[in-house]
Amino acid sequence: MNTADETVRLYELRDARSVPDPIHPYSDNFKGVPLVIDNGSYQCRVGWATDQEPRIVFRNCYAKHRKDRGKKIAAETEILVANDIGNIEAVRFQLKSPHDENVVTHFEAQETMLDYTFTHLDINTSRVAHPIIMTEAFCNPNYSRQLMSELLFECYGVESVSYCVDGLLSYHRNNPNTQDGLLINVGHYTTHVVPILDGIADPANSRRTRMGGQHLTRFLWRWLQLRFPQHLNAITLSRAEEILHAHMYIAEDYMNEIVQWGNIDYYEQYVRRIQLPFVAAPVSTVSVEQQRERRKEAARRLVELNARKREEKLQEDEAELTRLVELEEAMEEFTPDEPEYQHALEEAEVPSLSHLTKKISLLNHKIEKTRNKMMQQNTTTEEEEPKPKRVCEAVNPQKQADLEQWVEEVKQQWRDIQARRAARRHKRQEMAKRRTAASQERMRIISQLARREKKDDNFGMRDEDWDVYKAINKEGGGSDSEEENEKLQELESALRQHSPEFLGDSSSSKPTSLAENYQIQLSTEQIRIGELLFQPSMYGLEQGGISATIQYVLGLYDAASQERLVANVFLTGGPSSLPGIKSRIKRELLASRPFQSHFSVNTAKCPVLDPWYGARDSSEELVQVGLTRADYQEHGGDRLIHHKQGNMSWASLTPVAIESAPGSTVPSKETTPAPPDLSSAPSDTNLPSTSS
Amino acid sequence: MVTTEETVEEKEDKKQEKEDKKQEKEDKKPPVFKNPEFQHTAFRSSKKRGWRNLKQIISLERTYSWPDDCVHYSSIDAPPAFTPGKKYSDISGLPANYTDPLTKLRFSDASEFYRVRDLPMDIVNGLLELRKASSIVG
Numbered sequence: 001m002n003t004a005d006e007t008v009r010l011y012e013l014r015d016a017r018s019v020p021d022p023i024h025p026y027s028d029n030f031k032g033v034p035l036v037i038d039n040g041s042y043q044c045r046v047g048w049a050t051d052q053e054p055r056i057v058f059r060n061c062y063a064k065h066r067k068d069r070g071k072k073i074a075a076e077t078e079i080l081v082a083n084d085i086g087n088i089e090a091v092r093f094q095l096k097s098p099h100d101e102n103v104v105t106h107f108e109a110q111e112t113m114l115d116y117t118f119t120h121l122d123i124n125t126s127r128v129a130h131p132i133i134m135t136e137a138f139c140n141p142n143y144s145r146q147l148m149s150e151l152l153f154e155c156y157g158v159e160s161v162s163y164c165v166d167g168l169l170s171y172h173r174n175n176p177n178t179q180d181g182l183l184i185n186v187g188h189y190t191t192h193v194v195p196i197l198d199g200i201a202d203p204a205n206s207r208r209t210r211m212g213g214q215h216l217t218r219f220l221w222r223w224l225q226l227r228f229p230q231h232l233n234a235i236t237l238s239r240a241e242e243i244l245h246a247h248m249y250i251a252e253d254y255m256n257e258i259v260q261w262g263n264i265d266y267y268e269q270y271v272r273r274i275q276l277p278f279v280a281a282p283v284s285t286v287s288v289e290q291q292r293e294r295r296k297e298a299a300r301r302l303v304e305l306n307a308r309k310r311e312e313k314l315q316e317d318e319a320e321l322t323r324l325v326e327l328e329e330a331m332e333e334f335t336p337d338e339p340e341y342q343h344a345l346e347e348a349e350v351p352s353l354s355h356l357t358k359k360i361s362l363l364n365h366k367i368e369k370t371r372n373k374m375m376q377q378n379t380t381t382e383e384e385e386p387k388p389k390r391v392c393e394a395v396n397p398q399k400q401a402d403l404e405q406w407v408e409e410v411k412q413q414w415r416d417i418q419a420r421r422a423a424r425r426h427k428r429q430e431m432a433k434r435r436t437a438a439s440q441e442r443m444r445i446i447s448q449l450a451r452r453e454k455k456d457d458n459f460g461m462r463d464e465d466w467d468v469y470k471a472i473n474k475e476g477g478g479s480d481s482e483e484e485n486e487k488l489q490e491l492e493s494a495l496r497q498h499s500p501e502f503l504g505d506s507s508s509s510k511p512t513s514l515a516e517n518y519q520i521q522l523s524t525e526q527i528r529i530g531e532l533l534f535q536p537s538m539y540g541l542e543q544g545g546i547s548a549t550i551q552y553v554l555g556l557y558d559a560a561s562q563e564r565l566v567a568n569v570f571l572t573g574g575p576s577s578l579p580g581i582k583s584r585i586k587r588e589l590l591a592s593r594p595f596q597s598h599f600s601v602n603t604a605k606c607p608v609l610d611p612w613y614g615a616r617d618s619s620e621e622l623v624q625v626g627l628t629r630a631d632y633q634e635h636g637g638d639r640l641i642h643h644k645q646g647n648m649s650w651a652s653l654t655p656v657a658i659e660s661a662p663g664s665t666v667p668s669k670e671t672t673p674a675p676p677d678l679s680s681a682p683s684d685t686n687l688p689s690t691s692s
Numbered sequence: 693m694v695t696t697e698e699t700v701e702e703k704e705d706k707k708q709e710k711e712d713k714k715q716e717k718e719d720k721k722p723p724v725f726k727n728p729e730f731q732h733t734a735f736r737s738s739k740k741r742g743w744r745n746l747k748q749i750i751s752l753e754r755t756y757s758w759p760d761d762c763v764h765y766s767s768i769d770a771p772p773a774f775t776p777g778k779k780y781s782d783i784s785g786l787p788a789n790y791t792d793p794l795t796k797l798r799f800s801d802a803s804e805f806y807r808v809r810d811l812p813m814d815i816v817n818g819l820l821e822l823r824k825a826s827s828i829v830g
């Protein structure tokens with residue numbers, strides 16, 4: 001049963017990769033159709049106003065990737081945009097985004113992203129002749145809006161642009177008939193609490209905290225890395241994001257739940273294990289038996305080879321012998337004076353007959369010897385197994401009788417090492433404090449070293465002199481050395497074999513398989529990460545959490561308006577899809593609202609895509625209130641007509657010279673939308689629009 | 693004759709290569725829908741300062757005078773929390789009643805204390821960094 005439970009709660013990582021977007025063919029049917037761009041700081045979603053779903057959804061970032069680094073030729077930079085980035089972790093440090101928090105600030109990056117967008121919509125005309133509906137941050141600075149208009153009108157030549165706020169779009173899509181409500185928009189970088197009365201958002205009483213999905217992901221990522229330092233590189237931001245989406249939830253009663261996690265049974269019941277990918281060590285598939293077989297086979301082959309060689313040699317020798325014997329017999333027939341005799345000697349390569357007989361006897365002897373050897377070989381073909389090598393002599397008992405004594409010795413050695421380690425650790429702690437004997441001794445030595453006069457200084461002549469630096473080392477002189485660690489492991493493995501009870505629990509809790517070494521356990525993290533939204537102090541952020549901000553915003557209204565607002569608390573934005581967030585906010589409201597008052601909490605149908613749907617549904621009205629080219633040329637890029645889904649805009653009272661405002665330098669519509677010399681316009685004066 | 697033919701072929705190859713390169717260059721040309729002469733007015737290349745970040749934009753906004761009812765990006769920043777943050781153990785997330793004076797890490801019970809003391813310096817710093825408590829001043 002237990003194992004079955006464990007397999008249920010072991011989760012794999014998907015490590016999804018982005019798929020490059022196709023190029024959607026452009027046709028005349030799209031002429032004049034508004035283009036809806038939800039330009040979020042996390043994702044950008046783009047589609048025509050006639051589409052059912054956004055055509056392109058991509059991470060709003062790109063990476064400049066240097067192709068051949070290190071080569072002498074000017075390195076070609078390759079720009080990977082959005083979904084072209086297959087593995088985002090490979091280019092994590094080169095990522096660039098147009099956004100700073102939730103506001104677009106880097107317009108060159110924005111240009112890259114828009115290029116990507118329009119290219120994938122296959123726009124083949126000399127300008128983007130469409131009205132654009134684009135989202136922007138709530139209370140977006142005029143400066144940012146101005147530059148966005150400049151980019152859209154002058155670089156792409158769009159027809160008009162309508163700015164709206166993502167959260168408000170989502171609100172009005174989900175609440176077409178409810179005029180009052182409190183919008184809570186949890187974004188990637190920020191969380192907004194926006195009161196809406198009579199369908200109109202009240203920016204003056206809205207508040208924003210700098211806490212969003214991005215912070216949750218980063219916190220989880222860093223925390224897991226610190227919690228499991230051995231998997232530092234395996235825990236990536238994208239994996240943290242995946243874990244966040246799959247396993248995190250928001251506790252309804254955080255304090256109560258977190259205390260429960262301290263209970264070991266609760267932990268065992270609810271802990272989730274994530275299996276990190278790992279490469280199995282190259283385990284040879286051959287068994288020990290097979291290995292032995294193979295070794296035997298090789299040995300046999302070697303023996304055979306030797307035998308064959310020996311046999312060949314033997315045959316050669318025998319042939320030689322018969323030749324020599326024949327020669328000898330022939331020589332006996334002749335006298336030494338005869339030429340045949342001399343001839344025979346030459347043939348046998350010997351100076352005299354006696355030498356020849358000697359040679360024959362030697363050869364005989366040799367043949368005899370070889371034959372004997374071969375006989376022996378045949379009788380003992382079955383070689384004995386080579387004795388297994390002893391891994392380490394020191395930690396294996398020499399004899400069975402000495403075992404007990406030996407185990408005691410090993411135990412003593414183990415204790416010694418542990419004691420040495422503890423002493424070092426203690427010293428290190430002592431050193432860190434100021435008023436301890438250890439650190440005072442250290443200071444004394446240091447001052448002594450400093451005082452030593454130059455003249456008769458023979459410091460360093462003896463090797464022991466240098467030990468003084470070990471003594472004053474803050475680490476306490478020498479850390480747990482590699483050698484010592486190895487020894488300790490050796491001893492422990494020996495002890496585990498011979499007296500398993502000695503090491504106690506430490507050996508039993510050892511992971512049994514390699515896969516288990518690559519698992520990370522999620523316990524309190526499951527609720528702790530989502531809790532950041534409610535307790536940003538856990539992240540070191542001074543601002544209050546969602547519920548504190550709600551309370552603060554409500555406090556800005558009279559009781560009647562408060563009632564109207566809390567009657568419809570509306571949650572939207574990516575992280576608001578964390579399970580449990582709705583009941584948590586209900587609970588918080590119940591705690592803070594007066595006794596027996598009414599409120600309701602609702603969530604968006606699709607927290608991520610609703611802004612886009614909302615903009616598409618009301619695209620006609622939005623285009624009506626958009627900033628047209630004529631408006632842009634007349635008033636500049638930050639002038640807004642206020643509508644229920646958009647920001648209000650204020651013009652600065654600071655008078656600005658008309659010549660320097662970029663809007664005024666734009667030429668008429670007929671020409672290509674290129675200002676002849678825009679770069680001469682001073683940049684600093686872009687922010688305020690000309691006040692009327 | 694043969695050699696000349698070869699050279700001709702080679703030349704053609706080179707021509708093709710050149711054309712390929714040209715095509716590549718054309719591919720890298722700005723897309724048709726863009727105005728080729730467009731230049732960002734706000735990019736401060738001369739001062740080598742690039743784009744204004746959000747902080748600079750906000751402070752720039754402050755330097756102008758605005759109508760009284762105007763709401764800025766910076767004016768909707770949420771106030772600091774009115775209640776002190778609860779303290780949780782840095783190593784387990786459980787509610788923590790104690791702080792180790794040496795490492796400044798929070799812990800919830802004695803067993804955690806020993807774990808805290810055994811942590812290497814980089815982990816300790818990382819944990820403090822996580823709740824932005826690693827600065828010497830704080």
